[in-house]
Amino acid sequence: MKFSLKRTIFMQELQTVQRAISSKTTIPILTGVKIVVNEEGITLTGSNSDISIETFLSVQTEAAQLHIEQTGQIVLPARFFSEIVRRLSEEDFTLEVLENNQVAITSGKANFTINGLDGDSYPHLPVIESPNPIKLPVHVLSKLITETGFAVSQHESRPILTGVHFVLKDQKLLAVATDSHRLSQRVIPIEQAVENFDIVIPGKSLTELSRSFTDEEELVEISIMENQVLFKTETMYFYSRLLEGNYPDTNRLIPSSFNTEIEFYVPKLISAIERASLLTHEGRNNIVRLAITDNSVVLYGNSPEVGKVEESLNYEQVTGEPLEISFNPDYMKAALRAFGDMNVTVKFISAVRPFTIEPTENSIEFIQLITPVRTN
Template identity: 45%
Template sequence: MKVSIERSALLSAIQNVQRAVSNKTTIPVLSGIKIAAEKEALKMTATDLETGIETSLPTHVDNEQVAKIMEEGAIVLSARYLSEIVRKLPHSTVELEVKQNYLTVIRSGTSEFNLHGLHAEEFPRLPQVSGNQMFSIPSIVLKDMIRQTVPAVSTEEIRPVLTGVVASLKDGHLRFVATDSHRLAQREVVVEAPAALSFSNVIIPGKSLSELGRLLPDNDALVDVVIAENQILFKFAQTQFYSRLIDGQYPDTSRIIPTAFKTSIRVGTKLLLEAVERAALIARDNDNNVVRLNIKSNQLEISSNSPDVGKASEMLSPAQFGGEELLIAFNAKYLIDALRVVEGEDTTVEFTGSMSPFLIKQPDNAGYLHLILPVRIY
């Protein structure tokens, strides 16, 4: 294999696929990136056997040559060393040449490195995901859905299904739901999908979605999503992102979402977020990071108390108030996570009682909600 390529394009591709490299593995080939030089493209692939990313670098972009394939072939190189070397190279053009015994020469300007590689045939083949369960969604919309649901994914492996986001599609409405049993996040959007296409209980690992969210571009370009029996594939730009699905039955969360409320407030998102963050400075040393919200007709009192640290209290004036007065306590981190992904200037919070779950909503986006369970304080 022998290729010449622009350093910036090569580095960008390495950084993309490096997200799927296994950091803790006893299989040497999984700590590497497979580089395959084909006739009109340079393909880079990484996988940890749960997630796989493949990026294709075409030799020409907008009729300008960014890479030259002098000799086809493939090699697996250490992701860590390849990334660090390419980042530090002095020239805008990089040449890769594979010699005998998989020794790979990396040249740029007067700089030259020799890296020991592995046979490309040792690298696992990415799954062939195909099927008629396919739909399209704008990249920026998918990115927002991930951003607004992944924070509620469980980090505990006791119930594996809760470490993922469950996806469902019906009548063109795509829904993501995540819960760790203390909070729940839900986002629903309309997507381009065949009228007959519907599915449920597709559980995507939260870790995979987090990495996908970092890769997705901030534009309206469509992402094609293909769902197979135990895999899901996202195709966008020159990248294909694969992930295993979590096996199991996700709990029915629709039953815990309140449909009526006794108290409702509307308040500036930033004002409420910053007030809860300040109260959390004291609360973070107590067991459940507990912050109290005392709701009255013309004011909200946000407070926290730690016997070993001290107290914090702050007053806010809600833009709107309706219903009964209420005192409720909750884990500050959960509300902070929810408010950070609210897109509007205002947030609506609906309560059904001091010991019942409450909802965070966006007044201008009916497709988003976040549910938080309160903490008992007496």
């Protein structure tokens, strides 16, 4: 096997597959990157027990200036190999497999020889073929992940809550995540006719997936098998295991009637909460308090060790009963950032019941739920 190409283009592909490579794996060969070269181009593969990523660099890619002299395959230690390529002084480099799986990497006056492993020893990726995969623009899927992924649980005590629940039903794709203190649910319409599904994808897999996309405008195909999901673009295959078990019925958690409603412009509300949490983060209790009356809305932050803050908030309109409620400012900021630059309506039942945040614009099916903090 022998090829030469531009280093920066190759590094982009290598960095993508490295997202799936862990130094902590119990299977030693999975600490490596698999390189397969044929007449059409180079395929790179990285994998761990949760995700596998495969990218393809075509000989047709002009920027790569890829020249293939000999086909073949090899597995190289990913972290070490990546450092070598990244630090080469010249833009072009050549890689050649020698005897006994040794590999020569040449660039300018530098010449490295490193030990590789036989490509046939690398585990095969699952074959996932769906006759009618769901197709979404990359930017739509990325936004869906951003809107829900932050709310997954970080604790393994309930593994199912570390994932995002995806349900396709009645031409609508629902994505919901909760860590039992907060919930984020987004629904988007699906125009094509595809088979219904109900799956839970690990939140960490989705984070790596969204970071791996390079073209926001291309389409991604989603195919599902028993315990795996495949996200496929023109140049990348991204596999993730699915979480086993039944996701809790989150619909019953979302209230339908409220006693107090208030409309805010998101960027202004985030700024105010950030100012309040400057003090609360320094104290033992990271809590802010919101007091709503007929003619004022005030945010309070108090840290006995540091001091206190009080700020009258700008709001669009308020209806309903007066209310005082306390909440975790970090949960609130994360929720608001997922909405972006828009107006939202925050709806309350009482000081001890979860409250919801929704876009004021009714055409967007997006709801978040936050459990308040009880203060005595």
